[in-house]
Amino acid sequence: MFFRGFKAMIPITTGIIPFGLVMGSVAQHAALSTGQALGMNFIVFAGASQLAAIDLMLQHASSAVVIATGLIINLRFMLYSAAFSPFTQKASFLTKIICSYSLTDQTYAVLKANEDHFKTKNEALRFYLGSAVCMMLIWHSSVVLGFIFGNFMPPSLSLDYAIPLSFVALVLPTLKNRNYFYVAAAASILSVLLKPLPYNLGLLCAALIAMAIGTFLTRGRYAD
Amino acid sequence: MRIESLYFWQIVAGLSVGTFFIRSFLIFLSSHIRINNRSKEILTFIPAAILPALIAPLVFFHKGQVEALHGKERLFVLILATGVSYFAKNMLITIGFGLTLLYFITQS
Numbered sequence: 001m002f003f004r005g006f007k008a009m010i011p012i013t014t015g016i017i018p019f020g021l022v023m024g025s026v027a028q029h030a031a032l033s034t035g036q037a038l039g040m041n042f043i044v045f046a047g048a049s050q051l052a053a054i055d056l057m058l059q060h061a062s063s064a065v066v067i068a069t070g071l072i073i074n075l076r077f078m079l080y081s082a083a084f085s086p087f088t089q090k091a092s093f094l095t096k097i098i099c100s101y102s103l104t105d106q107t108y109a110v111l112k113a114n115e116d117h118f119k120t121k122n123e124a125l126r127f128y129l130g131s132a133v134c135m136m137l138i139w140h141s142s143v144v145l146g147f148i149f150g151n152f153m154p155p156s157l158s159l160d161y162a163i164p165l166s167f168v169a170l171v172l173p174t175l176k177n178r179n180y181f182y183v184a185a186a187a188s189i190l191s192v193l194l195k196p197l198p199y200n201l202g203l204l205c206a207a208l209i210a211m212a213i214g215t216f217l218t219r220g221r222y223a224d
Numbered sequence: 225m226r227i228e229s230l231y232f233w234q235i236v237a238g239l240s241v242g243t244f245f246i247r248s249f250l251i252f253l254s255s256h257i258r259i260n261n262r263s264k265e266i267l268t269f270i271p272a273a274i275l276p277a278l279i280a281p282l283v284f285f286h287k288g289q290v291e292a293l294h295g296k297e298r299l300f301v302l303i304l305a306t307g308v309s310y311f312a313k314n315m316l317i318t319i320g321f322g323l324t325l326l327y328f329i330t331q332s
Contacts, residue, residue: 018316031226036233043240052278053235057227067238073274077247079267085254100248158326161298164279165322168306169315171275174268183272191277192284206277214269 001123005130008114012106013138015169020139022162023047024146029159030054034147041143045101045136048170049073051163061200069203080108087124095125102132105170183214290329301326 027037032054044050049070056066080103088096110131111124118124150159175181187210194202250259283302288295305322312318 015315018319022319032232036227036229036236040232040236043236044243046239046243048275049239049243053239054227055278055282057232057235063231063234063238066235067242069274069278070235070239071242071246072270073278074243074246076267076270077243078250079264079270081247081250082259082264082267085250088251089254096248096251100244100251103247156327156331157323158330159323161301161326162319162323164283164298164302165305165319166315167275167279168302169309169318171271171279172306172309173313174271176268180269180272183269184276187273187275187277188280191280195281195285202281203277207274210273210277211266211269214273215266218265 001126002130002133005110005127005132006134007130008110008127009106009131009134009138012110013134016106016135016138017142019047019166020142021146021149022159022166023051024143024148025150025159026051026054026146026163027143028147028150030058037147038144041140044070045139046070046074046077046104047139048167051166055160055163056200059200065200065204069200072204072207076105077103080105084108084111084128087121087128090121091125098132099125099128102129102136104132104135107132107135179214179217182217183210186210186213288330293329297326297329301329 023041024037027040032040040050052073053066053070056069061069081100084099084103088099091099107128111128114127115124118127171184175184187206190206190209191203194206196202197205250257279302283298284296286296286298288297290297293300301322304325305318308321309315309318312321
């Protein structure tokens with residue numbers, strides 16, 4: 001099962017490799033030291049929030065705003081851990097820690113897609129751990145490659161522009177119906193309008209209002 | 225341009241502790257609580273709310289150099305790249321298309 005998980009992850013790496021390369025080269029262009037780039041990558045292990053944090057740090061946003069923005073981006077992991085928690089009910093403390101740390105968009109997606117194939121919770125766990133190991137290997141090596149070779153990219157390539165581009169590719173598959181599209185549109189417009197707010201708070205306010213709009217649009221669906 | 229070391233590690237510390245908490249607390253509480261479907265549904269709006277809010281000002285307020293597009297070439301490319309990404313459903317193609325198009329627009 002461990003190897004089946006590992007193998008199931010391989011096709012997904014086409015999405016992880018470019019994201020990791022971008023992460024590495026953005027860290028390099030932001031003049032992070034090797035220790036900083038690798039340290040951040042190992043300790044945080046959440047690409048989208050790391051990219052956003054580097055971008056905000058370059059704008060000298062206050063630490064509280066950078067941390068809050070990153071954490072809001074990562075709040076989606078709560079959804080994954082909620083869906084994942086039935087599998088870990090009887091797992092050991094260490095397994096729970098490893099599973100928590102390695103929870104990502106991709107490992108969650110692979111587990112979700114294979115959910116029907118598991119006979120026991122233990123099988124699901126081993127499958128998950130296999131996919132997580134594959135994910136970490138590929139992610140960390142592509143970040144290191146990006147960090148090393150980012151140096152050779154000419155500035156005329158405007159590599160920083162890869163951040164918004166990668167976010168477009170991340171967000172589009174999550175717009176499952178019209179409601180999600182409205183939330184995304186509201187977030188874009190509000191974030192531009194609220195840009196004058198101090199400490200980059202416009203970003204957080206726009207996201208929170210957009211969430212509230214989504215909550216309002218789907219009200220009353222679970223009235224039971 | 226350089227990011228100051230103390231500032232950097234403060235943020236990494238806050239981000240990693242917070243992120244680990246977000247990832248782990250439901251897993252550790254799994255035998256004690258259940259999350260209702262409504263809360264799960266609201267959580268699914270997070271990417272749609274936060275990622276566009278990050279992208280939009282970054283691209284909208286960028287001062288570009290292409291006069292024909294009033295310096296808004298990054299916005300122009302982003303709109304096209306969004307279309308490409310929608311059909312291609314692939315990050316590599318999206319990034320490759322966007323960077324290449326921007327390169328040719330700004331170099332010509």
